[in-house]
Amino acid sequence: MNNRPIVLVADPLSPVALARLGSDVEVRHCDGTDRPALLAAAGSADVLLVRSATRVDAEVLDAAPRLRVIGRAGVGLDNVDVENAALRGIAVVNAPTANVVSAAEMTCALILASARHLLPAGTALRQGRWERSRFTGVELSGKTLGVIGLGRIGTLVAERMAAFGMDIVAHDPYLGGVSPSGVELLPLEELLRRADVITVHLPRTAETVGLIGRAELAAMKPTALLVNVARGGIVDEQALHGALVSGQIAGAALDVYGEEPCTGSPLFELDNVTPTPHLGASTSEAQDRAGVTVVEAALQALFDRPADGLAA
Numbered sequence: 001m002n003n004r005p006i007v008l009v010a011d012p013l014s015p016v017a018l019a020r021l022g023s024d025v026e027v028r029h030c031d032g033t034d035r036p037a038l039l040a041a042a043g044s045a046d047v048l049l050v051r052s053a054t055r056v057d058a059e060v061l062d063a064a065p066r067l068r069v070i071g072r073a074g075v076g077l078d079n080v081d082v083e084n085a086a087l088r089g090i091a092v093v094n095a096p097t098a099n100v101v102s103a104a105e106m107t108c109a110l111i112l113a114s115a116r117h118l119l120p121a122g123t124a125l126r127q128g129r130w131e132r133s134r135f136t137g138v139e140l141s142g143k144t145l146g147v148i149g150l151g152r153i154g155t156l157v158a159e160r161m162a163a164f165g166m167d168i169v170a171h172d173p174y175l176g177g178v179s180p181s182g183v184e185l186l187p188l189e190e191l192l193r194r195a196d197v198i199t200v201h202l203p204r205t206a207e208t209v210g211l212i213g214r215a216e217l218a219a220m221k222p223t224a225l226l227v228n229v230a231r232g233g234i235v236d237e238q239a240l241h242g243a244l245v246s247g248q249i250a251g252a253a254l255d256v257y258g259e260e261p262c263t264g265s266p267l268f269e270l271d272n273v274t275p276t277p278h279l280g281a282s283t284s285e286a287q288d289r290a291g292v293t294v295v296e297a298a299l300q301a302l303f304d305r306p307a308d309g310l311a312a
């Protein structure tokens, strides 16, 4: 069919999601992290589909005069200039629940890995060193988990870590003082003082960037572990490096970074850091759900009807 709307896929999407695009659209691919390629391809796009790697800012919107829909296959919209898109009448759709279980499971995995030094112990073993006493860990049972941002992912993490016997406290000023049963809401300063493990589950906004900086790290216990599976920049990486080197806190696990991709960081050189390359949503289940959700929402916005093969 000629003159089909063009869907530009700028980050890798699941094959299931791509198949769901159907034959009423023309699908084109580009590497959204290759800026010139993205700007060139955006010129003919009616729909732009991305994950977290592609930055959809004013420059991209300027280069995309036909654009009607931006689909973000995931939760965070911090890589999309949503306000600017709205001013231009471009619909922005995302998949706010598609990957939250995966992100929560990843967080729990990082908490457990940090508490038991799994990464440095495994690395030492691969290098031929059987170092049992060096990697003595801590039990989580009876310890306190501090959740900063008790939304979808924070709540799933709290439920899962409660099953390990952790006491759960949280800080979230937008809950109006109402929290799930078993979770004590605290001011941030008190959470930082009381928690043994602190996990951050916030969107990246002007308010949350730098929320965990030098002063907040100094308020934590010297035995504290800090986990960030939310967004880079919420935890100040330079201040974190200082706190880890000086022993102000015991360890950290990071899935996200101020600048991504992040292939080199002084943090990666520390044994008490467990780094992963933004893998929170990287499961086949989450990717299928997120991809299909945005494809369906994008086609709905484009044609004002469900995607091919879906019940009307």
Ligand SMILES: NC(=O)C1=CN([C@@H]2O[C@H](COP(=O)(O)OP(=O)(O)OC[C@H]3O[C@@H](n4cnc5c(N)ncnc54)[C@H](O)[C@@H]3O)[C@@H](O)[C@H]2O)C=CC1
Pocket (backbone or CB within 6 Å): 074, 075, 076, 077, 096, 099, 100, 103, 148, 149, 150, 151, 152, 153, 154, 171, 172, 173, 174, 175, 201, 202, 203, 204, 207, 208, 229, 230, 231, 255, 256, 278, 279, 280, 281, 282
């Ligand atoms: N690493 C990864 O692959 C993934 C990362 N994410 C990130 O996780 C973030 C959280 O996701 P969800 O839990 O689904 O979002 P959500 O919107 O359900 O929860 C966020 C919570 O943070 C709270 N909040 C906002 N500002 C706050 C502040 N200044 N202090 C304390 N609490 C505050 C809100 O009231 C809300 O309850 C996303 O915005 C995204 O950036 C999400 C999925 C995967």
Ligand SMILES: O=C(O)CCC(=O)C(=O)O
Pocket (backbone or CB within 6 Å): 051, 052, 073, 074, 075, 076, 077, 099, 278, 280, 281, 282
């Ligand atoms: O894997 C991805 O697409 C990024 C997931 C994520 O960070 C999000 O959904 O906010």
